[in-house]
Amino acid sequence: MNETLVIIEAVAAAVLGLTTFVTAALGRRPGWVEVIGAGVLALGMLVQAIVAFVLMATSHDTTDGPTFVLYALASVLLLPVGVLWAAAEKTRWGNVVLGVAFLTLAVVVLRLDVVWGG
Amino acid sequence: MGEPGDGGDRAAGPVDAAPAGGPRSTSAGPGRVVVAVYGVFALSAGARAGVQLATRIAEAPLAYSLSAFSAVVYLLAAVALGRGMRRLAWVTVSIELVGVLLIGTVSLALPQDFPDATVWSTYGAGYGFVPVVLPIVGLLWLWRTRARR
Numbered sequence: 001m002n003e004t005l006v007i008i009e010a011v012a013a014a015v016l017g018l019t020t021f022v023t024a025a026l027g028r029r030p031g032w033v034e035v036i037g038a039g040v041l042a043l044g045m046l047v048q049a050i051v052a053f054v055l056m057a058t059s060h061d062t063t064d065g066p067t068f069v070l071y072a073l074a075s076v077l078l079l080p081v082g083v084l085w086a087a088a089e090k091t092r093w094g095n096v097v098l099g100v101a102f103l104t105l106a107v108v109v110l111r112l113d114v115v116w117g118g
Numbered sequence: 119m120g121e122p123g124d125g126g127d128r129a130a131g132p133v134d135a136a137p138a139g140g141p142r143s144t145s146a147g148p149g150r151v152v153v154a155v156y157g158v159f160a161l162s163a164g165a166r167a168g169v170q171l172a173t174r175i176a177e178a179p180l181a182y183s184l185s186a187f188s189a190v191v192y193l194l195a196a197v198a199l200g201r202g203m204r205r206l207a208w209v210t211v212s213i214e215l216v217g218v219l220l221i222g223t224v225s226l227a228l229p230q231d232f233p234d235a236t237v238w239s240t241y242g243a244g245y246g247f248v249p250v251v252l253p254i255v256g257l258l259w260l261w262r263t264r265a266r267r
Binding site for chain 2: 066067070074085086088089091093094096097100101104
């Protein structure tokens with residue numbers, strides 16, 4: 001996986017996560033910025049996972065196939081599930097839930113890179 | 119009965135309609151975050167244990183079985199907190215606390231039996247020590263939302 005891309009993704013997720021925590025501290029619930037950010041990042045994760053699966057099927061030898069697949073699935077599903085779980089909570093805590101999803105994604109992306117790289 | 123600092127951002131709804139003295143929902147407000155974190159750990163421990171048991175069970179059967187056990191505990195706790203099953207929640211979160219402290223200690227005393235990190239190894243060091251803080255948060259939250267007579 002492209003190192004720069006991974007760093008950008010992890011930083012984007014972390015920044016969005018911290019943004020949601022700040023907005024939550026200010027007493028606000030998730031707004032359009034966070035949701036659109038989540039959408040863009042989730043889409044990126046999906047594209048990345050598809051590319052990775054294709055590469056895995058055709059050539060690349062990852063250190064641990066099953067682990068990589070699970071991390072990749074997690075990276076794709078985390079934000080959509082996070083947004084859904086956060087959406088029903090109409091208070092600042094919905095923002096915190098989203099923040100947890102973003103920060104978890106940052107960790108997952110970094111782990112994904114480690115497992116891919118071998 | 120909001121917390122200080124909540125201001126006016128909580129609309130009255132079914133969550134607040136519990137009779138005076140009744141238990142508050144464990145999955146509303148901050149509880150939503152608690153359930154979310156338990157969900158993340160249930161999946162993460164479950165996936166890790168699944169891969170370990172499926173591919174390398176012979177290496178460390180004890181550690182990987184405990185790994186699977188922890189995943190089950192997290193899943194039950196997440197479901198219990200999410201669906202307001204308070205007794206199940208108390209039981210599972212307590213088991214979780216005992217588990218992380220016990221397994222954490224054992225993993226330090228017998229490192230040869232724990233070649234691969236599990237969620238509770240070294241008190242959850244591989245997961246930012248969240249596994250040792252989480253049950254305490256869980257117990258506090260259950261206490262906070264208990265029925266008051």
